[in-house]
Amino acid sequence: MSLSMISPTIPANEEKRLESIRKLDIIDTFAEESYDSITKLASEICQTPIALITILGSEKNWFKSKLGTSIPELEREFSFCGHAILNPNELFEVPNTLEDVRFKDNPLVLPLESGVRFYAGVPILDEEGLPLGTLCVLDSKEHHLTENQKSSLKSLAKQVELLFEYRRKNQALEKMKNDLDENNRILREFASTVSHDLKMPLANMIITADILKAKYSDKLDDDGVNYLNYLKHSGLTLSEYINGLLDYYSSSSLHEDTHQEFFLNDLLEDIIDLLQIDQNCEINLPDNNLKIFGNSAALGQIFMNLISNSIKYNNSEKIIIELDCTENREFYNFSIRDNGIGIPKEKQNNIFELFTTAADRDRHGKKGHGIGLSTVKKLIGSLGGNITITSEEDKGTHFEFNIKRSRKVD
Template sequence: MSNPYFPLPENESERLAALASYNILDTAPEDDFEELTLLASQICQTPVALISLLDDKRQWFKSIVGSDISETPKEYAFCAHTIVETTEIMVVNDARHDDRFSENPLVTGDPNVIFYAGVPLITGDGHALGSLCVIDVQPKQLTEDQVKSLKILGRQVLAQMELRKKLQLLEKANEQLLETNTFIKKFATTAAHDIKNPLSSILLTSQALQMRLKNTGDEKSCNLVALTLNSSKRLLTLVDEMMAYSTRPALLLSDQQCLDLNKLLKNVVSLLDIPHNFTVNLPRVEHTLTCSSVALEQIFINLLANAVRYNDKPKGIINILFREDDGQYCFKVSDNGMGIAANNLQKIFEKDVTLNATDRFNKKGTGLGLYTVKLLVDKLQGTIHAESKPGDGTTFVFSIKKNVAVNAGDINAAAYQQ
């Protein structure tokens, strides 16, 4: 049973946890709280006003006008009663004649509290953290307007506390984001270095092998070496481009290039080494686009890789369609693979979501491919969604913003073309 002179809320442990989450105890004075406290004193015409917060042992003042006291023991706190007994306002016109406070040292001695009015600071979860109160050394009564104003000021104190908490959380999130970005940049630099070294070796070895094969007349071997050389050069370029974008993401919008869509798609297909039992149908009409080539390549690399991996048919088919309207380039990538259940069509774009599916190579995904695609499409100011039926394949429909007008040639803007 609690001490009648030291009442405790029923949810005291939860209340203390809520108070701690604001990280406000023992902090320096702040103008926003000082001004509200001063306003409470002036409106209620009292020499003392304060913002009181109660932890497990004390009553601590975030702001106080008319006194230099920073805290008092909790068992003496009028506010300890306020947070238990009311959700509106507690008014004590003369504490000397109130059984709860007549023997309180704050009443019988300095600072001689006689009049008290306090508004509890209650969070949206129902936790009373403390109060905004006004104090006088003589009996007093508040007018109806003063009571109303004190309640309004109490809500403003809590609003400032909520804002302060959100700003702290935002600062912490920004710090974590900065730390993460720094790590990613360092990791990307190291990874790029680790990738470029063996690629450079492959390139040099292939060039030396090509020189030796030139005089042998082995045309097939020469073609294979040429293919290796081209792939190595393309991969080196791709690594350099990815490094540039990892350090300056804004380049995705500012670094626009005029490109041939089919040429880009053929490069992607060559990088992926599509199995022989797959047919990839590119748009039949040539299309010239102006956009970020590296971003578009990354999108198609992920989508085509998934179309291959999650295909259980003897003959895989991938169709790529394109159309454009006044403001967007629009794409469809369809396959005849395993398909995706309707309730998972939104989840697949979330980070680390794999649906526990095993691909044709008996491996599980990392849950980063489609998440990365979604990030890139968003950055390019577009949209993406999936349409699918289990067993019948999947279609990814995405668009990116068209920033520069291009010569559409024979493109029919009203329909996708193949």
């Protein structure tokens, strides 16, 4: 059959328009309530049985949302939307398709009883003003939109544009997340390689320094003995640094461990035993021995780092550390307060950043690596919580943090 209908022309910016559609990556995606609610509103406002959100590809007109039809797509040459996008800043309305030379022989119009008689579409634009498709309404009888209906249809089309913008931003965030995950994977592999390749030579260096000191100390002057001590100290420092990096890059996997039920004070007592505290130190456990269902390994590492820091960065004759805990419906809340050297105000905003330290030296004169608190913040974040700090120089530091309660499955 020969048709006298006029197929829509191809826009001058067609390649850029199609590239924008490819980047949006929306064709053949599943139906979404946020889009379907817009077609429902468009149908009700315009009093038409059919409403569509379309994406106009190179050959097909695909429907992201459709109301009143089961057709998933149609040929672009028969598409009303192909005409609508030619004037991207205007609403395109055809009150009666039988009276419009562009559509009177269109296969969608020809069925006299059920064919499309009315069409109105608003182009949906990307951030550069390129038309990607339309929000359109259709009817099987002649129809005329009121000015209010036209204004409402344009407003709804703007909402579709916002949804497209959110989709693009979510795609960018997802790509950024994937890139970060890949970078972290590479860093973890690097840390593992460093651990494997350096730990044994470092251990040998430390042991050799001890052997040389034990065997030849009577033949060395004071400088020689000091050199051996310095060699051992440097080896131990580097070993601690490597262990800190390994802890940091492995901490992201701790929150995946199986949750279990445990008492907080039992966990804290185990940590204090592991620290082998030999200073004049008083650690006061919470009065409330909280029963927790959660990740004991992750929480243990958090307290291990915080208590260790409270001891290392403390010049008081008697170290005092106060631990406390509470709970509510959503979170476990924890507190650790010490009488240490405190953290300067100018450092408090970035104290949780990697390689940032509270002081140049700890109570033993050793320089910190700035990994522990960064690991703490990372772990707490993975457990759905947050950490804050209150500190005053020479008066102590108070950390407060929470972790999201886990639901126990029977």
